[in-house]
Structure formats: C-alpha cells, structure tokens
Amino acid sequence: MVEDLDNLFLLFIGAVGIGFVSAITGIGGGSLMVPFMVLILDYDVKVAIAVSLLCVVVTSSTAASTYLRKGLVDLKTALLLEPSTALGAIIGAHITLALPVRVVKGALGLLLIWISIMMLRRALKGMPQGRIVINLPNRKLLAVLSSFFAGISSGMFGIGGGVIKVPVMTLLMGLPIKTAVATSSFMVGLTATSGGIVYLAEGYIDPPSVLALALGIIPGATLGARAIGRIKSKLVLLSFVAVLMFAALRLLYTVIT
Amino acid sequence: MKLDLKASSIILRYGVIAGLIIVLIGIATYSYLKTQIVIFIGTLTIALTPLISLTSICIIMAKKRRLDVLLLSLATLIIILISIITSLD
Numbered sequence: 001m002v003e004d005l006d007n008l009f010l011l012f013i014g015a016v017g018i019g020f021v022s023a024i025t026g027i028g029g030g031s032l033m034v035p036f037m038v039l040i041l042d043y044d045v046k047v048a049i050a051v052s053l054l055c056v057v058v059t060s061s062t063a064a065s066t067y068l069r070k071g072l073v074d075l076k077t078a079l080l081l082e083p084s085t086a087l088g089a090i091i092g093a094h095i096t097l098a099l100p101v102r103v104v105k106g107a108l109g110l111l112l113i114w115i116s117i118m119m120l121r122r123a124l125k126g127m128p129q130g131r132i133v134i135n136l137p138n139r140k141l142l143a144v145l146s147s148f149f150a151g152i153s154s155g156m157f158g159i160g161g162g163v164i165k166v167p168v169m170t171l172l173m174g175l176p177i178k179t180a181v182a183t184s185s186f187m188v189g190l191t192a193t194s195g196g197i198v199y200l201a202e203g204y205i206d207p208p209s210v211l212a213l214a215l216g217i218i219p220g221a222t223l224g225a226r227a228i229g230r231i232k233s234k235l236v237l238l239s240f241v242a243v244l245m246f247a248a249l250r251l252l253y254t255v256i257t
Numbered sequence: 258m259k260l261d262l263k264a265s266s267i268i269l270r271y272g273v274i275a276g277l278i279i280v281l282i283g284i285a286t287y288s289y290l291k292t293q294i295v296i297f298i299g300t301l302t303i304a305l306t307p308l309i310s311l312t313s314i315c316i317i318m319a320k321k322r323r324l325d326v327l328l329l330s331l332a333t334l335i336i337i338l339i340s341i342i343t344s345l346d
Contacts, residue, residue, distance in 0.1 A: 058276075068262045073262075076325070190333070190337065192307075193307045197345075198344055198345075200300060207280045210300065211280050
C-alpha cells in the first residue's frame with residue numbers, strides 16, 4: 001500500500017487536472033492517468049494500470065448512472081458487444097501481468113501515439129455530425145470482434161476503451177453519436193470491472209491511490225464541465241495531443257535506455 | 258419502448274460512492290485495526306458495482322417480460338462471471 005502522503009497529494013492534484021481536461025475534450029482519463037502515474041510519480045506500470053482501471057469504474061459508473069436514468073443507453077447494443085469486450089479485458093489483464101515491464105511500457109507508448117494521432121485528426125477535422133454507417137457484410141460480427149480488441153486494450157493498458165467503442169457503435173452499429181457515447185460509458189464500467197478484478201486478485205491495486213485519483217477527477221470534471229464554452233475546446237484538445245505525444249515518446253525513451 | 262432503469266442507475270451511482278467511503282474509513286482506521294480487510298471490502302464494492310447494476314437490469318427485464326434484453330443481459334453476466342472465475346483459478 002502506498003503510504004507516501006506527498007505522492008497521494010500530487011496524485012489528487014493531477015487527477016483534478018485530468019478530470020478537467022477529460023470533461024472539456026470528452027476523452028476518458030485512463031490514457032492520461034497511467035502515463036502521469038508512471039512518468040511523474042514513478043509508479044510501477046502494472047500498479048498504475050490496475051489503479052487506473054478501478055478509477056475508470058468510478059468515473060464511468062457516475063456518468064453511466066445519469067445516462068441510464070435519462071434512457072440514453074442502447075441496452076441491446078451494449079449487451080450484444082459487452083461479453084466479447086469483457087472477455088478481451090480479462091485476457092488483456094493476463095497478458096499485461098505475464099509481460100515484462102519494459103514491453104508493457106513500450107506497447108503503452110505505441111497506443112498513446114495512436115490515440116494522440118486520432119485526437120489530432122479530430123481536433124483538425126472536428127467531430128463527425130449525423131449518422132455515417134459503413135455498409136459491410138457481417139457488420140455485427142465485425143463490431144463484436146472490434147469490441148474484443150477494445151477490451152484487450154482496456155485490460156492491458158488501464159484505459160476505458162471508449163476511443164474504440166464509440167467509432168464501432170457509430171460506424172458499424174449505426175448509433176447516433178450521443179447514444180454511442182452513453183452506451184460506451186455504460187459498457188466501460190463493466191469492461192473495467194472485468195479487467196480490474198484480475199489485477200485485484202493478483203494484489204496490484206493500491207486503494208489509497210484509487211481514492212486520491214477518484215476524489216480528484218470528480219471535482220476536476222465538474223470544473224471542466226462548467227468551463228465548456230468559456231475555454232476553446234480545440235486549444236485544449238491540441239494541448240492534450242501534445243502532452244499525450246510527449247508522454248508516449250518519454251515512455252518509449254525509458255524503454256530504449 | 259423506453260425502459261425505466263432508475264434502480265440500476267441508483268446502484269451505479271451510490272455503489273461506487275459507498276465503495277470510496279468504505280476505502281476512506283478503512284484507511285482512517287488502519288492504524289487502529291491493523292487490518293486491511295475494510296479497505297479490501299471497499300475496493301471490492303467499487304469493482305463489483307457495475308456487475309450488481311447489471312444483475313438489477315436482469316431482474317427488471319424479467320419483471321417486464323422483455324425476453325430479448327433479459328437473455329442478452331443474462332448472457333453478459335454469465336460470460337463475465339465465468340471468465341472471472343476461470344481467470345482467478
């Protein structure tokens with residue numbers, strides 16, 4: 001159990017910032033939480049992933065609760081895609097536990113580069129409006145398979161996986177973006193639980209760190225939600241891309257040296 | 258047909274809050290009790306909240322006789338539970 005109070009305080013302050021950026025950019029905090037914990041607070045990468053997953057359960061459950069009450073979650077789609085996603089998360093968690101730390105850091109660095117490129121495209125082109133459905137045979141099967149890989153990335157790297165799930169639901173399942181975000185939020189909690197329990201059973205979860213992260217993200221996200229409209233979200237998104245790219249390169253550099 | 262999932266929504270929101278409070282109590286009392294069991298219960302409460310919420314969805318669907326969603330939610334629950342149990346062995 002981490003008993004360094006200074007570290008926990010820094011984690012709390014960092015979480016406020018992560019929650020703030022997440023609310024403005026609409027991106028889950030997992031992709032920022034793990035690099036922040038590993039690069040700045042010197043956490044073991046596997047502990048950071050485990051803590052991030054449990055924190056993702058807290059944040060996504062809070063959001064999904066509102067979406068469920070408002071009837072925005074497409075339950076049929078969520079429950080069609082979730083079994084393969086959860087299975088992927090459990091397999092992903094086992095893969096990370098079996099791999100050496102250097103390999104996990106390297107793979108995480110590559111994933112962060114991919115996420116930052118996706119976000120850069122979004123910042124430059126803007127969010128797609130309306131429904132764009134790709135007409136392919138076996139679209140549902142493809143969606144189930146893609147969700148499996150979303151689950152693997154979630155279990156392996158402590159992210160929610162919404163960055164894969166939302167495009168899958170809009171492009172392959174034909175859901176409107178708002179419904180896809182709400183449905184993804186509901187699914188993320190179940191996915192993170194599936195992966196998180198594996199890490200919990202192996203003793204990788206540090207509860208004080210989960211508490212510090214969760215308690216920081218909630219006020220940060222509230223502040224971020226209030227700041228929307230007053231801050232240029234494109235500027236925040238571009239700053240997010242720069243930070244994420246820097247974190248990815250730094251992670252890869254630590255692997256090489 | 259719009260489904261009323263208020264109970265599942267309440268479980269999700271207050272389940273994680275309860276888990277965080279239990280972890281906080283566990284940390285505060287750790288030096289007196291010399292045990293991490295309270296902290297573990299809090300962590301487990303957080304981790305299991307989405308599954309409990311999914312169970313409540315199954316019950317709501319059974320009550321409303323929505324067989325399609327009930328079967329899907331049961332299948333999800335069973336697959337997650339089997340995957341977790343086998344991975345813990």
